[in-house]
Amino acid sequence: MDHQWKNLETTGVTEEETVKLNTTEIWNLVNTGGGMMGDGGIMGNGGMMKGKGMMGGGMMQMPHPIHIHQVQFNILERDPSEMDEDVWNSVKDGLIDDGWQDTVLLIPGMKIKIIMRFKNFKGLFLYHCHNLEHEDMGMMRNYKIE
Protein backbone atom coordinates (compact mmCIF):
# COMPACT_ATOMS: atom_id res chain seq x y z
CA MET A 1 0.00 0.00 0.00
CA ASP A 2 1.47 3.22 -1.16
CA HIS A 3 0.36 5.49 1.63
CA GLN A 4 2.14 3.37 4.19
CA TRP A 5 5.46 4.39 2.74
CA LYS A 6 4.41 7.98 2.45
CA ASN A 7 3.43 7.89 6.08
CA LEU A 8 6.84 6.54 7.00
CA GLU A 9 8.58 9.34 5.14
CA THR A 10 6.63 11.98 6.93
CA THR A 11 6.45 10.62 10.43
CA GLY A 12 8.85 7.69 10.66
CA VAL A 13 8.59 4.55 12.70
CA THR A 14 9.83 4.75 16.25
CA GLU A 15 11.91 2.16 18.02
CA GLU A 16 8.83 1.08 19.94
CA GLU A 17 7.05 0.54 16.64
CA THR A 18 9.75 -1.77 15.31
CA VAL A 19 9.57 -5.52 15.85
CA LYS A 20 11.69 -8.46 14.69
CA LEU A 21 10.43 -11.06 12.24
CA ASN A 22 9.55 -14.39 13.85
CA THR A 23 9.22 -13.02 17.34
CA THR A 24 6.29 -12.93 19.70
CA GLU A 25 5.46 -9.76 21.56
CA ILE A 26 3.03 -8.62 24.21
CA TRP A 27 1.67 -5.11 23.72
CA ASN A 28 -0.15 -3.08 26.31
CA LEU A 29 -2.91 -0.92 24.91
CA VAL A 30 -4.03 1.86 27.21
CA ASN A 31 -6.80 4.37 26.80
CA THR A 32 -5.96 7.02 29.35
CA GLY A 33 -9.37 8.54 28.81
CA GLY A 34 -8.27 11.80 30.30
CA GLY A 35 -7.08 15.10 28.98
CA MET A 36 -3.36 14.75 29.21
CA MET A 37 -0.93 13.28 26.80
CA GLY A 38 0.61 10.05 27.96
CA ASP A 39 4.34 9.92 28.27
CA GLY A 40 4.58 6.87 26.06
CA GLY A 41 2.16 8.30 23.55
CA ILE A 42 2.97 7.90 19.93
CA MET A 43 -0.31 7.85 18.12
CA GLY A 44 -1.92 11.16 17.34
CA ASN A 45 -3.23 13.20 20.21
CA GLY A 46 -2.74 10.47 22.71
CA GLY A 47 -0.91 7.61 21.23
CA MET A 48 -0.99 3.92 21.60
CA MET A 49 1.94 1.65 21.66
CA LYS A 50 3.41 -1.42 23.13
CA GLY A 51 5.41 -1.26 26.31
CA LYS A 52 4.22 1.76 28.17
CA GLY A 53 1.68 2.27 25.46
CA MET A 54 -0.99 4.89 25.57
CA MET A 55 -4.03 5.64 23.57
CA GLY A 56 -6.58 8.28 24.08
CA GLY A 57 -4.89 11.13 25.82
CA GLY A 58 -6.08 14.33 24.24
CA MET A 59 -8.43 12.34 22.03
CA MET A 60 -11.48 12.95 24.16
CA GLN A 61 -13.20 10.50 26.45
CA MET A 62 -13.92 7.99 23.72
CA PRO A 63 -13.67 4.30 23.04
CA HIS A 64 -11.22 3.32 20.31
CA PRO A 65 -11.58 0.14 18.26
CA ILE A 66 -7.93 -0.64 17.63
CA HIS A 67 -7.11 -2.57 14.48
CA ILE A 68 -3.65 -4.01 13.85
CA HIS A 69 -2.83 -5.10 10.32
CA GLN A 70 -0.91 -8.21 9.26
CA VAL A 71 -1.29 -10.13 12.52
CA GLN A 72 -3.99 -11.75 14.52
CA PHE A 73 -3.66 -11.56 18.25
CA ASN A 74 -5.00 -13.04 21.45
CA ILE A 75 -6.27 -10.93 24.30
CA LEU A 76 -4.39 -11.96 27.43
CA GLU A 77 -5.94 -9.56 29.87
CA ARG A 78 -8.45 -6.73 30.04
CA ASP A 79 -7.94 -4.49 33.05
CA PRO A 80 -10.95 -2.28 33.86
CA SER A 81 -9.67 -1.07 37.24
CA GLU A 82 -9.30 2.54 36.05
CA MET A 83 -12.59 2.50 34.19
CA ASP A 84 -15.91 3.99 35.13
CA GLU A 85 -17.61 1.14 36.98
CA ASP A 86 -21.04 1.72 35.42
CA VAL A 87 -19.56 1.69 31.94
CA TRP A 88 -17.68 -1.52 32.66
CA ASN A 89 -20.77 -3.22 34.12
CA SER A 90 -22.82 -2.26 31.09
CA VAL A 91 -20.39 -3.68 28.52
CA LYS A 92 -18.50 -6.52 30.16
CA ASP A 93 -21.00 -9.28 29.35
CA GLY A 94 -20.90 -8.39 25.68
CA LEU A 95 -17.16 -8.67 25.22
CA ILE A 96 -15.83 -11.77 23.52
CA ASP A 97 -12.13 -12.04 24.20
CA ASP A 98 -11.56 -15.67 23.24
CA GLY A 99 -9.98 -16.67 19.95
CA TRP A 100 -8.13 -14.76 17.29
CA GLN A 101 -8.73 -11.05 17.01
CA ASP A 102 -7.63 -8.30 14.68
CA THR A 103 -9.50 -5.49 16.38
CA VAL A 104 -10.13 -4.78 20.03
CA LEU A 105 -12.35 -2.17 21.65
CA LEU A 106 -10.37 0.01 24.02
CA ILE A 107 -12.71 1.92 26.33
CA PRO A 108 -11.58 4.98 28.33
CA GLY A 109 -9.69 3.91 31.41
CA MET A 110 -9.18 0.40 30.11
CA LYS A 111 -5.88 -1.45 29.74
CA ILE A 112 -5.57 -4.43 27.44
CA LYS A 113 -2.71 -6.88 27.09
CA ILE A 114 -2.44 -8.63 23.72
CA ILE A 115 0.01 -11.18 22.39
CA MET A 116 0.93 -11.72 18.74
CA ARG A 117 3.55 -13.33 16.55
CA PHE A 118 5.14 -11.46 13.66
CA LYS A 119 5.77 -13.98 10.93
CA ASN A 120 5.96 -14.44 7.16
CA PHE A 121 6.62 -10.89 6.01
CA LYS A 122 8.88 -8.00 6.73
CA GLY A 123 7.71 -4.49 5.98
CA LEU A 124 5.49 -1.70 7.11
CA PHE A 125 2.02 -2.36 8.40
CA LEU A 126 -0.71 -0.16 9.73
CA TYR A 127 -2.21 -0.03 13.16
CA HIS A 128 -4.99 2.42 13.76
CA CYS A 129 -8.22 3.36 15.43
CA HIS A 130 -11.12 2.14 13.32
CA ASN A 131 -13.13 5.27 14.02
CA LEU A 132 -12.59 7.21 10.78
CA GLU A 133 -12.60 10.60 12.45
CA HIS A 134 -9.93 9.46 14.89
CA GLU A 135 -7.91 7.98 12.07
CA ASP A 136 -7.99 11.31 10.32
CA MET A 137 -6.88 13.05 13.50
CA GLY A 138 -3.72 10.99 13.66
CA MET A 139 -4.64 7.70 15.25
CA MET A 140 -3.17 5.80 12.36
CA ARG A 141 0.46 4.75 12.35
CA ASN A 142 2.84 2.29 10.81
CA TYR A 143 4.75 -0.35 12.64
CA LYS A 144 7.66 -2.15 11.06
CA ILE A 145 8.59 -5.82 10.97
CA GLU A 146 12.30 -6.18 10.19
Ligand SMILES: [Cu+2]
Ligand atom coordinates in the same frame (compact mmCIF):
# COMPACT_ATOMS: atom_id res chain seq x y z
CU1 LIG B 1 -10.68 6.18 18.23
